[in-house]
Amino acid sequence: MSATKVIIIIILLTIILAFRFHQFYQNNPPYYDGQYLSAVITLQQEPDFSYKGLKFTFKSPTNQLVAVTANSFPRYHCGQVIQIQGKLRTFSFPDGKKIFTMYHPKISLQEDSSNPIAAVANTIRLRTRALYTSILPPVPSSLLMGMVFGANEKFPDDFRKALQATGVLHVIAASGMNVTFVSSALLFLLGLFMRRRVALVFGCMGIIFYVFLVGFQPSILRASIRSILAFGASLLGRQNIGIVALLISGYGLLIWQPIFLADVGFQLSFLATLGIMLLKPVLDQPLRMFGKIGEGLGESVTTTTAAQLGTLPVLLSVFGQVGVLSILVNALVLWTIPFIMVFGSLAAIAGLFIPQVGQLFLYPAYPFLVFFEMIVSFFGKSNLVISGVALPTAVWVGYYLLLAAVVVLQRRRERLCSRS
Numbered sequence: 001m002s003a004t005k006v007i008i009i010i011i012l013l014t015i016i017l018a019f020r021f022h023q024f025y026q027n028n029p030p031y032y033d034g035q036y037l038s039a040v041i042t043l044q045q046e047p048d049f050s051y052k053g054l055k056f057t058f059k060s061p062t063n064q065l066v067a068v069t070a071n072s073f074p075r076y077h078c079g080q081v082i083q084i085q086g087k088l089r090t091f092s093f094p095d096g097k098k099i100f101t102m103y104h105p106k107i108s109l110q111e112d113s114s115n116p117i118a119a120v121a122n123t124i125r126l127r128t129r130a131l132y133t134s135i136l137p138p139v140p141s142s143l144l145m146g147m148v149f150g151a152n153e154k155f156p157d158d159f160r161k162a163l164q165a166t167g168v169l170h171v172i173a174a175s176g177m178n179v180t181f182v183s184s185a186l187l188f189l190l191g192l193f194m195r196r197r198v199a200l201v202f203g204c205m206g207i208i209f210y211v212f213l214v215g216f217q218p219s220i221l222r223a224s225i226r227s228i229l230a231f232g233a234s235l236l237g238r239q240n241i242g243i244v245a246l247l248i249s250g251y252g253l254l255i256w257q258p259i260f261l262a263d264v265g266f267q268l269s270f271l272a273t274l275g276i277m278l279l280k281p282v283l284d285q286p287l288r289m290f291g292k293i294g295e296g297l298g299e300s301v302t303t304t305t306a307a308q309l310g311t312l313p314v315l316l317s318v319f320g321q322v323g324v325l326s327i328l329v330n331a332l333v334l335w336t337i338p339f340i341m342v343f344g345s346l347a348a349i350a351g352l353f354i355p356q357v358g359q360l361f362l363y364p365a366y367p368f369l370v371f372f373e374m375i376v377s378f379f380g381k382s383n384l385v386i387s388g389v390a391l392p393t394a395v396w397v398g399y400y401l402l403l404a405a406v407v408v409l410q411r412r413r414e415r416l417c418s419r420s
Contacts, residue, residue, distance in 0.1 A: 013251065016255070017251070017254060017255065017258075020254075020255055020258055021258045021261075024061075024258040024259070025062070025258075028060075028061035028062050029062075030060070030062045030064060031060050031062075031064050031066070031088055031100055032088070033088060033089065033090040033100075034087065034088065034089070035087070035088045036085075036086070036087050036088075037066075037084070037085065037086060037087070037088050037102070037105075038083070038084075038085045039083070039084055040081060040082070040083050040084075040110060041058045041081070041082060041084060042079065042080070042081050042082075043056060043058075043076060043077065043078050043079060043080050043081075043082065044058070044078065045057075045078055046077060046078040046122070046125070046126070047070075047075075047076060047077070047078075048154075049072065049075060050072075051072070052069070052072075053069050053070055053071055053072050053104070054068075054069070054070040054071065054072060054075065054076065055067070055068065055069050055070075056068055056070075056076075061259060062259055062262075063259045063262045063263060064099075064100060065099045065100065066088065066099070066100040066101070066102060067091070067099055067100070067101050067102070068084065068101075068102045068105065069101070069102070069103050069104065070104060070105065070107055071104060071107075074109075076107070076109065077122065078122045078125070079112070079121075079122045080109060080110075080111070080112055081109075081110040081111045081112075082107050082108065082109055082110060083107070083108045083110055084102070084105050084106070084107050085105055085106040085107075086102045086103075086104070086105025086106060087102070087105075088100045088101070088102060089101050089102070089103070121209075121212045121213040124213065124348065124352065125149055125213070127351065127352060128145070128148075128149070128347075128348040128351060129141075129145055131347065131348070131351040131355060131358050131359065131362075132144050132145060132344075132347075132362065134359070135359050135362045135363075135366075136362060136366060136369070139155060139156070139159060139373055140366060140369035140370065140373060142154065142155055142172075143172055143340075143369055143372060143373065144340065144344045144362075144365065144369060146171075146172030147171060147172055147337060147340055147341055147344065148340075148341055148344040148345055148348060149213065149214050150214040150220065153172065158377075158380075159373075159376070159377060159380075161380065161383075162376050162377055162379070162380020162381070163376055163380070165325075165379075165380045165382070165383050166325055166326055166329040166330075166376050166379050166380050167304075167308070167325075167326025167327075167329065167330060168326070168329055168330060168333060168376060170268070170272075171333075171334070171337055179207065179210065179220060179223035179224050179227055190202050190203055190206075204228050207224050207227050207228055208224070208228075210224070211224050221249075221253055223249075223269065223273070225245075225248070225249035225252060225253070243274070243277055243278075246270070246273055246274060246277070250270055253266070264314065267311075267314050268311050268314055268315075271310040271311045271314060272307040272310050272311050273310075274310055275306045275307050275308075275309055275310020275311065276303055276306045276307055276310070278306075278403075278407045279305075279306035279309055279310065279403065279406075279407065280302050280303055280306040281410070282406060282407060282410045283302040283305055283306055284302050285410065301327060301330075301331045303334075304326070304327050304330035304331060304334070305327055308326060308327065309403065310403075312399075313396040313399060313400075317396075325379050325382065328379070329375060329376065329379050332375050333371070333372050333375050333376070336368040336371060336372055339364075339365070339368050340365050340368045340369060340372070343361045343362065343364050343365035343368075344361075344362075344365055346358075346361040347359070347360075347361035347362045347365070
């Protein structure tokens with residue numbers, strides 16, 4: 001395809017996206033303090049239940065977070081459609097961030113989960129959480145739920161701060177990494193019993209079910225679409241379309257839900273994946289002189305560094321800090337994630353049928369979880385972080401242009417070396 005045609009296609013796609021954004025924000029005005037809200041929402045996560053009442057959050061169509069505290073009874077569950085009516089109040093955090101709150105609004109059930117797959121997924125999550133907590137201590141069980149299901153788990157304040165300070169919070173949240181591991185594991189396991197083309201088809205179905213299982217978070221959707229596109233490319237015999245798949249999945253999600261552009265999870269997932277695709281080969285280059293051993297030992301380091309470079313502006317502007325030791329800590333703990341997810345997933349599957357067998361799979365996962373917890377707690381105490389500095393947008397644009405220049409120069413150098 002000629003450069004002219006590519007430019008025309010890009011312009012047309014940009015115009016379509018701009019029109020979609022205009023239409024979306026015209027139809028969805030933002031919430032404001034004191035507004036009486038009446039909205040029908042679907043609970044995306046299981047509400048927290050205690051003697052203080054039910055607590056859950058939801059987001060407005062324009063990505064504004066609303067924290068709800070409701071009566072303890074009746075209890076509502078993930079997947080149910082409810083109508084909520086009440087007054088919005090603004091709550092400000094010490095760091096200046098603001099959210100909306102609703103205290104004891106009027107809530108009425110509109111319908112139970114109308115999607116049978118979503119209902120099954122919620123049942124699996126609840127039963128799996130009960131299985132994990134029956135064997136594992138609170139922190140390891142919460143870690144396992146976060147890694148396997150991307151569940152938003154509660155941790156002690158000091159441990160959550162350690163997760164943030166060490167830059168490993170991404171491994172216990174719904175993210176593209178979860179989907180990457182699930183898709184790789186599915187393809188490997190199915191390939192043992194089926195022809196590759198059949199395995200790819202069932203792999204796509206497995207990814208779709210995993211999306212229902214963990215919820216429709218933007219990062220999960222983006223990574224899932226990318227994996228399905230990659231599987232489809234393999235079916236058609238086309239390879240090396242990772243970046244194209246990433247761009248198509250991101251564009252498709254923004255056309256469907258323009259507000260994803262303001263979602264921090266979407267931004268981090270997209271930029272981290274793009275950083276790994278483009279920057280990791282550059283960072284791997286010095287390791288090649290040490291052969292396969294050097295590449296293997298540096299795999300976690302270069303992957304983490306590429307992701308950090310890709311997401312640095314977002315981390316500093318949104319969270320206000322980046323852990324100085326994040327690359328080191330990620331290199332120390334990332335190798336445990338596949339083992340934890342394998343044993344955790346096997347425990348979840350077996351526990352649905354025979355809980356005692358499911359419990360057996362948790363014992364080999366426990367040492368890896370303890371190691372993960374110990375490393376994060378130890379390095380988290382240092383609290384070595386780089387605090388965010390208010391920099392103009394032009395600085396961050398220049399930062400990404402510099403990274404792009406490094407990638408282009410590296411690829412030109414590789415082409416020249418291959419010709420010589």
